[in-house]
Amino acid sequence: MIFQTTTTTVHAVPVAPSNGALRPLGLDEVRITGGIWGRRQEVNGSATLAHLEHWLEREGxxxxxxxxxxxxxxxAELVARRRGREFSDSEVYKTLEAFAWEIGRRGGDDELEARFRRIVERVGAAQEEDGYLNTRFGRPGQPPRWSDLEWGHELYCLGHLFQAAVARFRTRPDADDGLIGIARRAADLVCSVFGPGGDERICGHAEVEVGLAELGRALGEPRYVEQARLFVERHGRGTLRDIEWGRSYYQDDVPVRDAEALRGHAVRANYLASGAADVAVETDDAELRQVLGRQWRRTVERRTYLTGGQGSHHQDEAFGEDWELPADRAYSETCAGIASVMFGWRMLLAEADPGYADLIERTLFxxxxxxxxxxxxxFYYANTLHQRVPGAPAEADAVSPRAHSSLRAPWFDVACCxxxxxxxxxxxxGYVATxxxxxxxxxxxxxxxxxTRLADGQEVAFDVDTTYPASGSVRVRVLTDASSPWRLSLRVPPWAAGAEWRIRGVEGGTEPWSPAEPGVVTIDRPFAAGDEIELLLPMAPRFTAPDPRVDAVRGCLAVERGPEVFALESVDLAxxxxxxxxxxDLRVDPAVPPREDAGRVLVTLVDARTGARDEVPLVRYHEWAERGPSTMRVWLPVLGV
Known part of the structure; x- marks a missing residue:
């Protein structure tokens, strides 16, 4: 269903730029029906949302x-009983956003809708008459409003409120629960306080930029986009107090346009880049967009782990310098990965470069x-690439420190992930097609x-049939006759050398296989109902060598298969x-390529001390530690090096 308001069509998309190379297709146009992501969506809707609600209530x-x-x-004695960190409001808003998308994905769920509305009612009751909304500041017994923009996260929290409201507007534009009005009043206050001639500081944690830009798009309010632009341009002016890690921690050291790569706190950096990308698109700022593209490319080349993870410093959750990517000290915060997806998706929509989608895929998996x-x-908060000692199981009913990555935990004192x-x-x-x-x-x-419908009004309908990445076969079956030719584009990942494609036409028969070079395959024709397009990606497991400038893993190899990274886990030595x-002491024999047998990827390992050798199965990195405490490593030292 495509949602209609009195004046416009509303598509259920996380990002809706007013212009750009590509238009995103939303939850009303794309439905995931199975596979790894279909299973994850079902678990997310049936278990994770209830889990979040339980812990938000339990922790106060x-x-x-x-x-x-x-x-x-x-x-004052009431607000003194407030619990949680200064940014805990944002976890409620992110949960509301998840609820809104899930309600839209399911197409209606009375019980979930009722739970959503109860939370919105409690949030709205705390909003003050002028629109201010934060449970940590501004009331008797609390610090004054906007008194700690370095660490207080007031604007950060509002950014997540705005994104929740956008999700609600785009999935239920005529909803009467009040969330959109709550967000609008808060956004109006932000524009009043921090607009031209007002407070010229920024928030220590970027996010309000993204929220304002998307809220402005959703509601047709240019003031919000302009305020997002002001916040983006104010970064680098040194308006925040310096700290032990330097102003780069919150991207207040140099202007966005002057930065060579993402730096500082990895989540903050990606959220700011996402907001800057929104601003660049909405203001037709080609220079800013080109700057962001250069920053993205250098960050991916030199500051991103094989997994797509970003952030190599534990102390400040930050990017390191170029090539500073230690496997055993990888912080690789889950939220940084999600923020990287947000940034990459915006750049993909703006430029149509499949490289952005390549990193999104790697990071998702x-x-x-x-x-x-x-x-x-x-959940993991951080995602190490090398676990040296077996972890201790997290208590099922206890809050865990955030940086512990030895085993997944039910909740954290900082529960952003x-x-x-x-x-x-x-x-x-909403991230599948455009x-x-x-x-x-x-x-x-x-x-x-x-x-969906194309710009000329032509209806396009097709189903995608695949078990990817279990297999590399992707079949697209067209369901409607075309009134005129249209183009189907299929991404071919950079690792897929030797990929092929063909068409099984209902009229012309099966065409021979054609090579599909990494990048994009495009098929232009007046498709007929029943036409099938098949893309075949080679999925043999492969060794991957690191860039020699990454000191920490020089002399090692990793194993990948398709988009998935694999790891050696100690439980598989049994x-x-x-x-x-x-x-x-284990070393991988580079002379024996990894192979696949009965769905398992195997490598030949040698004990460097005893000479013992055997073929050992690896585990998909995203499945590690599902079988209890273990040691693990992604980068395997090479025999004889």
Whole structure:
């Protein structure tokens, strides 16, 4: 269903630029029907959302809004009972966003709708008359409003509120729960306080830029986009206090236009880049867009892990310098991966460069999907590439420190990652495909139904049939006769040398296989109902060598198969000739290529001390630690090096 308001068509998309090379297809146009992402969406909707709601209630982060509402009249003892960190409001807003996308994905769920509305009611009760909304600041017994923009996260929280409202507007534009009005009043206050001639500081954690830009797009309010632009341009002016890690931590060291790569806190950096991309598109700022493209390319080349993870510093959750990518100290925060997807998607829509979709795929499979357990009720905050000692199981009913990555935990004292994964999975269909004046582009491969109309009004409908990445076969079956030719574009990842494609036409028969070079395959024709297009991607496991400038893993190899990174996990040594070996003594034999047998990827390992050798199975990185405590490594030292 395509949603209609009195004046415009509303598509259920996370990002809706007013211009650009590609138009995103939303949850009303794309439905994931199975496969790894279909399973994850089902788990997310049936288990993760309830898990989030339970912990937000249990930890008092939802009750903070009740206390704020009750304490608005001066009851300082009430607001003094507030619980959680200064940014805990944002976890409620991200959960609301996840609820909104899930309601849109399901096409209606009375029970989920009722839960959503109850939370919105509690949030709205805490909003003050002028639109201010935060449970940590501004009431008797609390610090004044806007008094700690370095660490207070007031604007950051509002940015997530705005994104929740956008999700609600785009999935239920005529909803009467009040969330959109709550967001509008808060955004009006932000424009009043921080607009031209007002407070010229920025928030220490970028996010309000993204929220304002998208809210402005959704509601047709240019003031919000302009305020997002002001915040983006104010970065680098040194308006925030310096700290021990330097102003680069919150991207206040140099202007956005002067930066060579993303730097500082990895989540902040990607959120700011996402907001800057929104601003560049909405203001037709080609210079800014080109700057962001250069920053993205250098960051991917020199500051991004094989998994797509970003951030190599634990102390400040930050990017390191170029080539500073230690496997055993990889922070690779889940939220940084999600923010990277947000940035890459915006650049893909603007420029149509498939490289952005390549990194999105890598990050989805090897960071975002790695964080939640199979049951969707425990999570990684950080995503190491090398676990030296077996981890300790997290208590099922206890809050865990955020940087522990030894085993997944149900909740964290800083619990940004669980609701962030939830909102991403609930909206994932919005990152699968796009359209332009020529046709439709498939960027991510999953079983799916695609139903849309092109700019000329022509209806396009097709189904995607695939078990990717279990196999490399992707079949697109056209369901409608074309009134005129249109173009289907299929992404071919850079690792897929030797890929092929062909058409099984209902009239012309099966055409021979044609080579599909990495990049994009395009097929232009007046498609007929029943036409099938098949893309065959080679999925043999392969060794990957690191760039020699990455000191920490020089002399190592990793194993990949398709978009998935694999890892050696100690539990898989049981029953092999290496069972008694010290994990640190194991070396991979580069002369024996990795192979696949009965769905398992195997490599030949040698004990460098004893000479014992055997073939050992590897595990998909996103599945590691599902079988209990273990040691693990992605980069395997090479025999003889």
């Amino acid at each position: 982060w939802l009750a903070n809004f009740d206390l704020a509402a009750a304490g608005a009249g001066g009851a 090897n960071v975002v999907e790695t964080s939640p357990s199979a049951e969707g009720t425990a 669980p609701p962030n994964t939830a909102r991403t999975f609930a909206s994932l269909a 359209a332009d004046e020529h046709g439709v582009q498939l960027h991510q491969y999953a079983p799916a139904e695609v139903r 029953g092999t000739a290496l069972e008694a070996s010290d994990f640190a």
